[in-house]
Structure formats: structure tokens, C-alpha cells
Amino acid sequence: MVVWVLLLLAAVPESLSKGALSIDVRHCQLACTQHHSCLFFTFLRPDWDKDDRKFYCFLKYTDSGIPSQVSERNGATSGFSLSHQESKTSVCLSSIYQDVDFPGSDYQKLPSSSYDECQKVCTRDPDCQFFSFTTGSFPFAAFRKTCFLKYSWPVPIPPSITTQTGLVSGFSQSLPKAKGTIKEEWKEEILANTVFPGNDFEQVPAGSPQHCQILCSIHPRCTHFSFSQSKSWHHMSCFLKYKPDVRKDESVEKEEVYSGLPTRNCKPSNDSCTADPECQFYTYVLPSYPDLTPELRNKCHLKRVMTLPRPAKVISAKGVTSGFSLKSCKDESSEELKVDVDFPGNDILQIYSPDVHHCQLACTEHHSCLFFTFLRPDWNKDDRKFYCYLKHTTSGNPSRVTELKGVTSGFALSHQEYKTFSCLPSIYHNVDFPQSDYQKFSAAEYRKKCFLKYSWSVPVPPVITTKKGLVSGFSQFLQKAKETSREECKEDILANSEFPGNDFEQVPAGSPQHCQILCSVHPHCTHFSFSQSRTWHHMSCFLKYKPYLSKDESVRKEGIYSGLTTHNCKPLTVWGRRFEDIDFYGADSSHAFVDSADLCEDKCTADPRCQFYTYVLPSYPDLTPELRNRCHLKLVMTLPRPAKVVSVCDVVSGFSLRSCRD
Numbered sequence: 001m002v003v004w005v006l007l008l009l010a011a012v013p014e015s016l017s018k019g020a021l022s023i024d025v026r027h028c029q030l031a032c033t034q035h036h037s038c039l040f041f042t043f044l045r046p047d048w049d050k051d052d053r054k055f056y057c058f059l060k061y062t063d064s065g066i067p068s069q070v071s072e073r074n075g076a077t078s079g080f081s082l083s084h085q086e087s088k089t090s091v092c093l094s095s096i097y098q099d100v101d102f103p104g105s106d107y108q109k110l111p112s113s114s115y116d117e118c119q120k121v122c123t124r125d126p127d128c129q130f131f132s133f134t135t136g137s138f139p140f141a142a143f144r145k146t147c148f149l150k151y152s153w154p155v156p157i158p159p160s161i162t163t164q165t166g167l168v169s170g171f172s173q174s175l176p177k178a179k180g181t182i183k184e185e186w187k188e189e190i191l192a193n194t195v196f197p198g199n200d201f202e203q204v205p206a207g208s209p210q211h212c213q214i215l216c217s218i219h220p221r222c223t224h225f226s227f228s229q230s231k232s233w234h235h236m237s238c239f240l241k242y243k244p245d246v247r248k249d250e251s252v253e254k255e256e257v258y259s260g261l262p263t264r265n266c267k268p269s270n271d272s273c274t275a276d277p278e279c280q281f282y283t284y285v286l287p288s289y290p291d292l293t294p295e296l297r298n299k300c301h302l303k304r305v306m307t308l309p310r311p312a313k314v315i316s317a318k319g320v321t322s323g324f325s326l327k328s329c330k331d332e333s334s335e336e337l338k339v340d341v342d343f344p345g346n347d348i349l350q351i352y353s354p355d356v357h358h359c360q361l362a363c364t365e366h367h368s369c370l371f372f373t374f375l376r377p378d379w380n381k382d383d384r385k386f387y388c389y390l391k392h393t394t395s396g397n398p399s400r401v402t403e404l405k406g407v408t409s410g411f412a413l414s415h416q417e418y419k420t421f422s423c424l425p426s427i428y429h430n431v432d433f434p435q436s437d438y439q440k441f442s443a444a445e446y447r448k449k450c451f452l453k454y455s456w457s458v459p460v461p462p463v464i465t466t467k468k469g470l471v472s473g474f475s476q477f478l479q480k481a482k483e484t485s486r487e488e489c490k491e492d493i494l495a496n497s498e499f500p501g502n503d504f505e506q507v508p509a510g511s512p513q514h515c516q517i518l519c520s521v522h523p524h525c526t527h528f529s530f531s532q533s534r535t536w537h538h539m540s541c542f543l544k545y546k547p548y549l550s551k552d553e554s555v556r557k558e559g560i561y562s563g564l565t566t567h568n569c570k571p572l573t574v575w576g577r578r579f580e581d582i583d584f585y586g587a588d589s590s591h592a593f594v595d596s597a598d599l600c601e602d603k604c605t606a607d608p609r610c611q612f613y614t615y616v617l618p619s620y621p622d623l624t625p626e627l628r629n630r631c632h633l634k635l636v637m638t639l640p641r642p643a644k645v646v647s648v649c650d651v652v653s654g655f656s657l658r659s660c661r662d
Contacts, residue, residue: 021055021314023097023322025077028057030093033082039065040080046316048075055314093130093309094326101320102132102311105150107221110592111626116396118147121590123326126606127151127220129309130325138319149592151220152309161205161236166289169207189261195226195254199241203234209258212238217262230256244595337410343373343398346391352645354428354653356408359388361424364412367589367609367635368392371411377431377647379406386431386645423660424640432651433642439523455643458521459611459636461584464508464539469620471597472510472584473577474612476605492564498529498557502544506537510579512561515541520566533559539582584614589635600631609635 022028025043032038038059048054062068067078096115107127112118115133122128128149138144156171190209201221206212212227215238222240229236233256251259283301309325337356348368353359356374363369369390379385393399398409436453458478493512504524509515515530518541525543532539536559554562578597589609594600597615604610610633618628640655 021311022057023055023100023102023311023314024095025079026095027093029079029082031057032059032080035059035081037061038081040067040078042076042078045075045077050075054316092326097322099316099318099320100322101315101317102130102150102322103315105130105152105311106148107151107219108149108592108594110147110149111145112147113145114394117394119326120396121147122149124590124607124609125149125325125592126608128325129154130311130322132320132322135319144319150311152311153218154309155215155218157204157215158207159205161207163236166286167283168286169283189263191248191251191259193253193255193257194251194259195257196224196241196246196251196259199224199243199246200239201242202240204238204240205236206238207236209260212258213260213263216240216260222262224259224261226257226259228257230254233257244599337408338401339408340403340405341409342402342404342407343371343391343409344400344402346371346393346399347389348392349390351388351390352386352642353388354386354431354433354642354645355426356410357426358424358639360410360413361639362388362637362641363390363410365635365637365639366390366412367587369412370396371398371409373407373409376406376408381406385647423657424655425657425660426654428653430647430649430651431653432646432648433644433653434646435643452523453642454523455641456521457638457640458518459638460507460518461510461612461634462508462587462636463585464510465583465585466539466581467583468581469617469622470581470583470614471600471617472579472582472612472614473597473601473604475607475610476601478611494551494554494562496556496558496560497554497562498560499527499544499549499554499562502527502546503542504545505543507541507543508539509541510539510582510584511577512563513577514579515561516563516566519543519563525565527562527564529560529562531560533557536560582614584612584634587634587636588632591630591632593629594631595629603631604633607633609633611635611638 022031022043025045028041028043032041038061040060042058042060044053044056044058046054060067096119108125110121112121112133115135118131118133122131129152130150132148132150134140134143134146134148136144158169161169190213202219204215206215206227209227209229212225216222216225219240221242223243224241224246226239226241227237228234228239246261248261285301311322337360349366351359351362353362353374356376359372359374363372369392371391373389373391375384375387375389377385391398401409433453436455437451439452459474461472464472493516505522507518509518509530512530512532515528519525519528522543524545526546527544527549529542529544530540531537531542549564551564578601590607592603594603594615597617600613600615604613612634614632614634616627616630616632620628622628642653645653
């Protein structure tokens with residue numbers, strides 16, 4: 001039970017802090033709940049007028065667990081810590097704070113049209129914890145309509161770390177891993193007796209050079225670090241540093257200091273704590289501890305610190321709107337499907353879906369879909385059964401909501417919900433998925449036939465063009481093209497050659513090698529031709545099918561590259577390759593400003609909603625300088641999608657169960 005008392009708990013000696021900052025009383029209560037010894041609190045609201053301590057949150061403790069004093073005070077709200085279970089269900093911080101700024105903690109800024117859009121960008125960005133948005137009335141015109149993404153530590157940082165013989169410390173195994181899920185173990189590459197001078201933006205305690213490296217890898221702004229074990233200079237301190245394009249040869253010699261770069265794209269090795277859900281790290285006193293008090297030995301001290309997103313400061317500021325990421329929020333009303341309810345208008349795309357669940361998953365995968373309307377099989381106004389309309393508005397809410405028989409409407413799922421519900425186990429009786437066949441097995445002329453069908457399981461950018469000053473590429477988390485042998489393929493791509501005819505699909509591609517991989521991924525493709533010609537289907541990949549094809553069937557054609565599929569060997573991957581002067585146009589899910597194409601690729605790889613990207617180099621020849629250094633993160637649907645869905649008697653259709661867990 002949550003206890004709210006609109007009273008000031010005035011016993012100052014009980015305070016555990018001089019006044020942490022909270023944006024509202026709920027945030028203050030969550031901070032008290034996360035603090036290792038806080039039992040109750042007092043929050044000074046924005047209407048507090050005794051002094052300038054607005055937004056102060058005082059965390060408090062007594063041995064009895066009860067306040068020593070309770071008194072009435074205008075402008076203050078007090079209450080008690082939540083239980084562990086209540087705190088798990090209450091971590092959502094969905095409120096928006098008008099004319100309030102969270103100064104400091106910025107790691108990125110980008111133009112934005114509204115605070116709604118800014119909050120969505122913050123929620124999608126895995127590093128963003130909270131944000132501030134400058135509205136059109138912000139006093140400084142140059143900074144209006146800007147979204148400032150902000151960071152606070154989501155992992156526990158011990159408040160102090162010292163060396164002491166006979167003690168062992170470590171972390172709970174239940175802590176989330178450092179970001180990055182590539183399965184390659186870290187090559188530590190930490191330089192001994194070396195410091196990177198200057199460029200510090202934060203100093204935190206750390207237990208080792210490796211611990212410091214992990215903290216640098218987690219922080220989105222950190223490009224390099226130095227860690228001191230020297231007893232004469234910041235003992236056990238980790239200096240997080242930022243400088244674009246830093247090089248190891250910029251380091252200088254310094255005894256007992258260790259330096260290195262972050263390791264965002266590999267897997268951390270982890271240490272130790274765990275059974276207690278409240279424990280994040282620990283210190284254990286060994287039997288060999290040299291203290292004269294024997295009862296201290298063999299004692300395990302379980303520890304925790306606050307990881308709640310906490311602004312460094314909270315102030316009133318006209319024309320600024322602030323808030324938190326919605327990653328921890330679960331909107332029950334948004335999840336609910338609305339039967340016989342239409343969201344008319346706001347369409348961005350119409351596709352076919354066999355049921356409303358598939359339509360909702362398609363909306364979730366689309367780079368800009370926020371809600372949808374699905375026309376069910378009982379729709380009888382016209383012949384649009386199985387139509388799925390994907391929709392978008394700037395506000396994120398439908399422009400209109402009306403009652404309409406035969407339709408179901410709803411909202412896109414969160415990324416976590418999508419991972420949970422992406423299985424498509426339903427069987428559809430008297431429903432056909434015509435087209436997209438690549439193989440059939442028959443027991444009779446027409447009856448008892450199984451038609452195997454394909455839709456792209458790898459992302460295909462919708463448009464690819466050549467443009468100076470742009471670099472494009474793919475997220476490093478993409479699945480490699482399928483492989484059936486460990487032998488590397490010989491590319492064997494024929495220049496200025498075309499295989500005429502036998503086309504079954506035309507898709508955009510960034511290079512002949514990219515086209516070859518797309519052919520290798522598609523089960524029906526036996527050979528391909530790719531055009532770099534500016535006069536004939538520029539940057540197009542023609543997938544072709546003909547059994548028993550031989551290379552001597554090709555004919556000469558300038559600017560065309562052709563080859564065979566690589567089904568029987570391991571293709572040379574293009575997913576890690578950069579495409580210079582190539583634009584993957586469209587399908588933008590968000591954008592950010594970064595200092596290099598490397599950082600743009602890292603940002604795409606870290607974002608679960610990014611599959612590929614285009615980065616605008618500083619040399620981009622456009623006259624609009626604000627376009628430069630912009631990293632466009634992009635997403636297309638790879639959900640299995642029938643080209644069409646129709647009602648047909650005595651036909652049964654369905655999906656592969658690969659993504660379903662037993």
C-alpha cells in the first residue's frame with residue numbers, strides 16, 4: 001500500500017541527503033525506494049515559496065522506521081518508500097513537465113518538431129533516460145525546436161572504491177549486460193602506464209581498468225578512458241573522456257594509470273552477488289582480514305545504489321518542456337485491440353494481413369506506423385477483406401475514432417512486446433496466400449499440394465541512389481546471409497555482362513556483391529544481373545530463375561554485372577561493408593547528429609529499431625549546413641507478408657513457426 005501524507009516530515013537529522021533533485025513527488029518516492037536505507041521522504045513542490053529549494057527531495061531514515069516529527073507545511077509532500085513489488089510496477093515516468101528544464105547530462109541534440117516526437121526519439125534510443133525540448137517560445141531563437149537527449153547511469157556505480165587487504169567485492173549476476181550482443185569476447189587492449197590527457201567529462205569510482213572500460217562502453221558519450229591505481233593521484237578513479245576520432249598514439253606515459261577505448265560491439269565477461277533482488281554489488285570480508293575484531297570476518301555486505309533516471313538539476317525555464325523515456329511504461333489502453341472501431345484517415349501504407357495480430361506486428365515493424373485499422377473477413381461494405389491500413393500522425397493519436405462494423409483498430413507494440421508476440425502460429429482455413437511460391441510438393445494434380453512461399457527476411461532499402469557526400473551501410477546485428485558450407489565463395493561476378501530474361505523480381509541494391517547476396521538469400525534465385533548504368537535501371541538488382549543455367553548464356557552490356565547464386569558456399573558478406581556515395585533513401589525511423597560514419601553505424605547497431613543507415617558527411621555539397629553530420633537510422637518490414645490474401649474454399653494457409661518458442 002502506498003502511503004501519501006501532505007505534511008512536512010521536519011526532523012532534519014533524519015535526512016540521508018542534503019536534498020537530491022526530483023521532478024515530482026512520485027520520482028522522489030521511487031528514489032527513496034531505490035536508496036539502500038531510505039524509509040520515508042519529503043518533497044518540496046514547485047509551489048514551495050520559503051526559499052529557492054523547489055524540486056528538492058529529502059530522503060530520510062530512523063531506526064524505528066517512523067518519522068520523529070510530523071508537521072503541516074505548505075508546498076511540501078511526504079510519504080513512505082514503496083515495497084519491492086510496488087516499485088517494479090511503478091517505474092514508468094510518463095509525465096511531461098512544461099516550463100521545466102533538466103540542465104546538463106546531454107549527450108546528443110537534434111532538431112524536433114514537438115516534445116511528443118522528442119520523447120519518442122528518447123524512448124527509442126537505448127541510451128536516453130530523459131530529455132528536454134525547447135519550444136517555439138524559447139527565448140533564444142537559435143535553440144528553438146531542439147531535442148536534448150540526456151543520460152544517467154542505468155547500472156550501479158559504487159559511491160566509493162578503495163583498496164583493502166582481506167576484502168573481496170563484486171557485482172550481482174542479475175545485472176543487465178553492458179550494451180552490445182555480439183558474441184565475440186572482448187580483446188581488452190588496455191594500455192598500461194599510459195594516460196589520455198584532457199577531454200574528461202565525468203569521473204567515477206571503478207574497481208579495475210576493465211571495470212572502467214565497461215563503464216566507458218556503456219556511456220553513450222565516452223570515446224576513451226583513463227583509470228588510476230596510483231595512491232598519489234585519484235586512486236581507483238575512472239576518467240571518462242570524449243573526443244571524436246581519438247587515436248591511441250595521443251596517450252602519454254604515466255605510472256600506474258591504464259587507458260583504452262570502449263568496446264561497444266563485443267560481449268563483456270561478468271563477475272559475481274545475486275539471490276537478493278535488492279542487491280546490486282557486495283563486499284565480502286575474508287577469514288584472512290587483518291582486523292583485530294574477529295566478528296567482522298566472513299561477513300557479506302549486500303549493497304545497492306539508485307539507478308533511477310535522475311536529472312543533475314531541475315529548474316523552472318520558460319519555453320522548455322522536459323520528461324523521461326517511456327521504455328519502462330506499459331500502456332494498457334494502447335495494447336488493447338478495438339473491435340468494430342475505425343481510425344479513419346492518416347494512412348501511410350496499405351498491405352494484406354490474414355488477421356489483426358499480423359497487421360499489428362506489421363505496424364510495429366514499419367518505420368513510422370503508430371496505429372492501424374484492419375478489415376476483417378466479416379467486412380461486407382466492399383471487397384477489401386484482409387486490408388491492413390498502417391497510419392501515422394505527429395501527435396501519435398488518431399485524428400478521429402468512429403464505430404464501424406467489420407474492422408479492428410489498435411496501436412503499434414513496444415519493442416519488448418514485439419519480441420514476445422512475433423510468433424505467427426495461426427492456421428487460416430479457406431484462405432489463400434496467392435503468389436510468392438518458390439516450391440510445391442504434390443500428391444495429386446491440384447489437391448493435397450503444399451506451396452512454399454517467400455518474403456524478404458533481410459532488410460531491402462526501398463530506394464538506392466548514388467549521391468556525393470553520403471555513406472550508407474547496415475546494422476552489424478543483421479543475420480548473415482544463409483550458408484550451407486564453410487567454404488568461402490569465389491565471387492566470380494562478370495563485369496559488363498547481362499543474363500537476358502528470366503526475371504522474377506527487381507529490387508534495389510548498393511553493389512554487385514549486395515545483389516549477389518540478395519540472390520543467395522532468395523530460395524528461387526539461380527542467377528542475377530545488377531545495373532550501375534545511369535541510362536538503364538540504375539542501382540537495380542534483377543533476380544532470375546532458370547534451372548541448369550550456364551555462364552556462357554550472358555551477353556555483353558556496359559555497366560551491368562552478373563553472376564550466379566551462392567547457395568552452396570558461404571557468401572562474402574556485405575552487411576559489414578560501407579557504401580560510399582550511396583544513399584539508402586527513405587524508411588527513416590529517427591535521426592541524430594554524430595561525428596563520423598563509424599559512430600553512425602554504432603548508433604544503428606545499438607538501436608533495435610535500426611537495420612541500415614545513411615550518414616551525411618561534412619563534405620556533403622548541399623548548401624544547407626544543418627544536414628551535415630546527420631545520421632539517418634532506417635527500418636523496413638521483414639515480417640513474413642503475403643503479396644495478397646483472399647478467401648478460397650478448401651485452401652489452408654499459415655506461417656513458418658521458426659520464431660515460435662515451444
